[in-house]
Amino acid sequence: MTNSINDISDAKCILAIGTNTTEAHPIIGMDVRQAVHRGTRLIVANPLEVGLVEDAALWLQHRPGTDVVLLMGMMKIIVDEGLADEAFIGSRCENYAEFKESLKDYPLKLVEEITGVPGEKVTEAARMYATNKPAAILYTLGITQHTHGTDNVMALANLAMLTGNIGKPGSGVNPLRGQNNVQGACDVGALPNVYPGYQSVADEKIQKKFEAAWGARLDPKPGKTLTEIIPAAHDGKIKAIYLMGENPSLSDPDGKHVREALNRLDFFVVQDIFLSETAQFADVVLPACSFAEREGTFTNTERRVQRVRKAIEPVGVSQPDWWITCQIARHMGAKGFDFESPEAIMEEIARLTPSYGGINYKRLENGGLQWPCPTEEHPGTAILHTDIFTRGKGRFMPLTYRPPAEMPDEEYPLVLTTHRSLFQFHTGTMTRKVKGLNIFKGEERVAINPEDAKSLGINDDEMVRVVSRRGDVTAKVMITEKSPKGTVAMTFHFAETPTNELTNPAYDPVAKIPEFKVSAVRVEKVKKAAVSTAR
Amino acid sequence: MTISGTAVAGDRKLKTVSLTIDGLKVEVPEGTTVLEASVKAGIYIPTLCYHPDLEPYGGCRLCVVEIKQMRGLPTACTTPATEGMVVTTESPAINEIRRASLEMILSTHPCECLVCHRRDRCGPNDICLRSVAVDDRCVTCPSNQDCELQKVVDYLGVHELHIPRDTTPRDIDNSNPFFDFDHNRCILCARCVRTCQEITCVGAIDMANRGYNAKIAAFNDLPLFDSICRSCGECMVRCPTGALNPKEVIRSDKEVKTTCGYCGVGCSMYLGVKNGKIVGVRGDPEGPANQGRLCVKGRFGIAEFVNHQERLNMPLIRKDDKLVEASWEEALSLVAEKLGKYRGEEIAVISSAKSTNEDNYVMQKLARAVLGTNNVDHCARL
Ligand code: SF4
Ligand code: SF4
Ligand code: SF4
Numbered sequence: 001m002t003n004s005i006n007d008i009s010d011a012k013c014i015l016a017i018g019t020n021t022t023e024a025h026p027i028i029g030m031d032v033r034q035a036v037h038r039g040t041r042l043i044v045a046n047p048l049e050v051g052l053v054e055d056a057a058l059w060l061q062h063r064p065g066t067d068v069v070l071l072m073g074m075m076k077i078i079v080d081e082g083l084a085d086e087a088f089i090g091s092r093c094e095n096y097a098e099f100k101e102s103l104k105d106y107p108l109k110l111v112e113e114i115t116g117v118p119g120e121k122v123t124e125a126a127r128m129y130a131t132n133k134p135a136a137i138l139y140t141l142g143i144t145q146h147t148h149g150t151d152n153v154m155a156l157a158n159l160a161m162l163t164g165n166i167g168k169p170g171s172g173v174n175p176l177r178g179q180n181n182v183q184g185a186c187d188v189g190a191l192p193n194v195y196p197g198y199q200s201v202a203d204e205k206i207q208k209k210f211e212a213a214w215g216a217r218l219d220p221k222p223g224k225t226l227t228e229i230i231p232a233a234h235d236g237k238i239k240a241i242y243l244m245g246e247n248p249s250l251s252d253p254d255g256k257h258v259r260e261a262l263n264r265l266d267f268f269v270v271q272d273i274f275l276s277e278t279a280q281f282a283d284v285v286l287p288a289c290s291f292a293e294r295e296g297t298f299t300n301t302e303r304r305v306q307r308v309r310k311a312i313e314p315v316g317v318s319q320p321d322w323w324i325t326c327q328i329a330r331h332m333g334a335k336g337f338d339f340e341s342p343e344a345i346m347e348e349i350a351r352l353t354p355s356y357g358g359i360n361y362k363r364l365e366n367g368g369l370q371w372p373c374p375t376e377e378h379p380g381t382a383i384l385h386t387d388i389f390t391r392g393k394g395r396f397m398p399l400t401y402r403p404p405a406e407m408p409d410e411e412y413p414l415v416l417t418t419h420r421s422l423f424q425f426h427t428g429t430m431t432r433k434v435k436g437l438n439i440f441k442g443e444e445r446v447a448i449n450p451e452d453a454k455s456l457g458i459n460d461d462e463m464v465r466v467v468s469r470r471g472d473v474t475a476k477v478m479i480t481e482k483s484p485k486g487t488v489a490m491t492f493h494f495a496e497t498p499t500n501e502l503t504n505p506a507y508d509p510v511a512k513i514p515e516f517k518v519s520a521v522r523v524e525k526v527k528k529a530a531v532s533t534a535r
Numbered sequence: 536m537t538i539s540g541t542a543v544a545g546d547r548k549l550k551t552v553s554l555t556i557d558g559l560k561v562e563v564p565e566g567t568t569v570l571e572a573s574v575k576a577g578i579y580i581p582t583l584c585y586h587p588d589l590e591p592y593g594g595c596r597l598c599v600v601e602i603k604q605m606r607g608l609p610t611a612c613t614t615p616a617t618e619g620m621v622v623t624t625e626s627p628a629i630n631e632i633r634r635a636s637l638e639m640i641l642s643t644h645p646c647e648c649l650v651c652h653r654r655d656r657c658g659p660n661d662i663c664l665r666s667v668a669v670d671d672r673c674v675t676c677p678s679n680q681d682c683e684l685q686k687v688v689d690y691l692g693v694h695e696l697h698i699p700r701d702t703t704p705r706d707i708d709n710s711n712p713f714f715d716f717d718h719n720r721c722i723l724c725a726r727c728v729r730t731c732q733e734i735t736c737v738g739a740i741d742m743a744n745r746g747y748n749a750k751i752a753a754f755n756d757l758p759l760f761d762s763i764c765r766s767c768g769e770c771m772v773r774c775p776t777g778a779l780n781p782k783e784v785i786r787s788d789k790e791v792k793t794t795c796g797y798c799g800v801g802c803s804m805y806l807g808v809k810n811g812k813i814v815g816v817r818g819d820p821e822g823p824a825n826q827g828r829l830c831v832k833g834r835f836g837i838a839e840f841v842n843h844q845e846r847l848n849m850p851l852i853r854k855d856d857k858l859v860e861a862s863w864e865e866a867l868s869l870v871a872e873k874l875g876k877y878r879g880e881e882i883a884v885i886s887s888a889k890s891t892n893e894d895n896y897v898m899q900k901l902a903r904a905v906l907g908t909n910n911v912d913h914c915a916r917l
């Protein structure tokens with residue numbers, strides 16, 4: 001997030017796009033609703049009728065994958081009606097002329113046609129966002145999980161810059177990060193192209209710095225992303241994987257392909273707290289302890305580094321992940337892995353990561369710290385880009401509409417989009433173990449529009465088979481207006497219904513994020529098996 | 536955030552007012568209520584419907600005070616403090632009125648233990664000298680000794696009821712898998728209703744009916760589970776009695792402050808521990824992202840998976856296509872030996888968005904410095 005969770009309440013307008021906030025980020029969902037109670041104008045842009053639609057002044061129900069068109073359309077109106085923040089653009093941004101020119105490609109009629117949103121609504125949204133300042137944008141995977149996810153994010157950045165809605169309380173472009181420490185894992189370099197603190201592996205000076213610090217020769221060539229690692233394992237190019245605490249056999253697109261890939265590995269180590277669906281493929285399984293059994297830090301979606309503390313002793317002989325990894329390194333004869341505690345690891349992180357430079361456990365005792373926090377005197381940063389963008393001037397990006405990689409056709413006439421439930425988490429490794437949560441949501445339900453259900457002759461609660469080019473799964477349907485005509489929605493929380501058998505591994509060329517939000521599928525009735533074959 | 540009223544300041548610089556409470560000079564920001572001013576001055580005024588996170592309600596009328604030049608006895612929770620105000624928070628007359636209000640509340644509550652002088656010494660299995668029905672006893676209530684109603688009764692010293700009791704049995708809604716709603720113990724303070732409206736903004740419950748039939752109910756009087764309730768339990772933590780209570784109440788021996796391991800909001804929380812097990816979770820009021828609030832997963836979804844019997848408790852090694860238990864030494868040596876055979880392009884490390892920063896740091900360091908590969912990623916994209 002460029003801003004903080006707390007300052008959502010300062011926003012006069014909130015654009016919540018591609019986020020089902022009340023399900024996936026419940027506390028932020030409460031904040032948004034409180035703001036609405038106090039008069040904040042809420043615009044929800046989502047193909048699905050998510051919880052916040054109830055609270056919204058305006059709901060833009062655009063077709064899945066048409067975000068760029070919707071946003072460019074809004075920006076054209078803002079510019080045409082003279083609502084752009086010329087002062088901000090003049091002093092803080094560049095490439096505006098070219099960008100403005102590119103808006104010509106988005107006349108309202110075309111926007112209506114592609115997005116399916118009536119022109120008046122697009123206009124109203126544009127005015128509402130541009131005139132109620134400060135305005136904050138909230139988004140999640142509904143924006144990023146597309147083959148053109150990077151374009152979507154750039155469109156949002158354009159919109160914020162165009163109206164000067166960045167760098168001020170109550171404004172900003174705010175991705176809500178999904179998992180507890182997805183922000184932190186990125187921050188400390190669990191990415192193929194950067195060292196901790198987003199320092200490029202291809203930068204020679206940085207490479208030298210880390211070589212000196214770690215006493216090892218380092219490779220300046222960026223590595224593979226998870227979405228590339230799995231195909232490389234499938235092709236036999238990657239022969240061994242050491243995996244910690246993830247469950248790609250359920251979470252990654254095209255599940256069958258993932259399992260084949262894992263099966264082909266020469267050597268596969270999995271470190272987890274449960275024998276996950278993925279761990280069952282492993283050659284060695286290492287028992288890790290849960291967050292309640294260890295010390296450390298998580299970094300939340302607003303860049304706040306907060307302490308995790310040990311409440312109970314590790315279960316069995318399980319050990320914290322850092323300890324296990326360090327032991328492996330030491331068994332391999334490596335130097336630089338004799339940390340005595342997570343606190344000592346954080347000291348090394350702070351030494352090598354400018355944005356974490358002022359963070360240490362002593363300071364974290366008094367609550368969290370938001371990075372960038374370069375020195376021990378620095379109070380942390382609640383709002384980014386207040387005076388200057390990371391790259392200097394904010395650059396407007398002209399964008400062209402690219403449809404999703406897989407569009408519905410005769411054979412696969414419906415769009416499958418994946419979403420999440422409040423009562424489950426990710427692949428369910430933790431939440432499936434909690435009885436009460438499974439009473440609330442214990443099985444997959446394919447959300448389908450009444451009209452689609454009717455034309456398929458399907459009743460509520462009936463078992464159906466959902467089929468894509470990659471696989472098929474069966475699940476009960478839930479007939480609901482919340483899913484628009486032509487779109488079905490499923491979660492991916494349930495091993496019994498591995499939705500990602502269906503999803504398309506095609507990914508964004510820059511961010512390498514797969515297109516979970518649009519896969520072409522068809523829904524079939526499950527024919528009753530002939531009962532009497534045995535007789 | 537509205538919940539504690541702290542962020543109201545914003546760009547306005549707040550003026551202060553000074554007033555006298557029980558002879559003490561108190562200075563508070565404009566807009567502070569007489570009750571809040573008294574709390575700030577360390578003066579106790581009994582309350583039941585008041586809660587610092589919620590808008591003033593003035594329902595229980597226990598906080599009545601005397602204010603010079605004001606007629607009658609205004610409720611401190613709804614009266615703004617003004618310059619020069621002179622407040623008296625306690626006198627025999629004030630307490631007499633408070634007791635009358637409290638008796639009204641108690642008339643629909645199982646109150647025999649409440650007014651019994653032996654209450655503190657009574658254990659759950661003791662024989663009751665007054666033959667109070669088991670379900671009516673404080674000792675069988677999950678809130679016993681942690682109950683705001685008990686505290687207020689003790690403070691005001693109510694020992695008998697001067698008005699008739701209404702002992703009609705009321706429903707117990709145990710449809711929610713995590714907490715019960717025992718309407719017999721409900722005093723209609725509406726804290727739960729206001730929480731669900733003002734804090735979670737779900738609006739699942741409301742005050743239904745009037746008079747003796749009044750009750751807190753979901754739309755159409757549906758059981759909570761079938762209502763739009765999101766099961767966050769925020770109402771439960773603000774309930775002053777045993778009406779809303781977790782299904783299982785185990786008091787912890789110690790609490791450890793940590794950060795929720797589920798989603799990226801990063802709610803700060805206290806894990807309650809007893810006998811080496813997690814027995815409860817409490818939102819941290821100082822938590823910068825959550826200000827005390829938690830969702831259903833954080834509040835009710837942690838202990839069970841952490842304490843789960845399927846937790847891996849030994850390293851496993853595949854032998855003859857079966858995973859069999861092994862020692863750490865055996866497993867680590869094997870992993871080190873095998874991983875050592877691959878370098879660079881041939882190997883990849885998948886780190887975790889669920890693990891800590893420190894875990895992820897050593898993981899990518901291992902990949903880069905030891906395995907010689909930048910093939911390191913996690914499921915940020917999924
Ligand atoms: S709520 Fe429970 S503990 Fe409190 S007074 Fe009533 S019965 Fe006793
Ligand atoms: S359930 Fe609790 S909080 Fe709600 S009205 Fe009754 S006593 Fe008050
Ligand atoms: S649990 Fe949460 S949603 Fe349900 S009634 Fe209580 S406050 Fe409202």
Ligand code: SF4
Nearest residue numbers: 795797798802830833
């Ligand atoms: S309590 Fe709920 S909202 Fe808060 S971090 Fe945990 S899962 Fe997220």
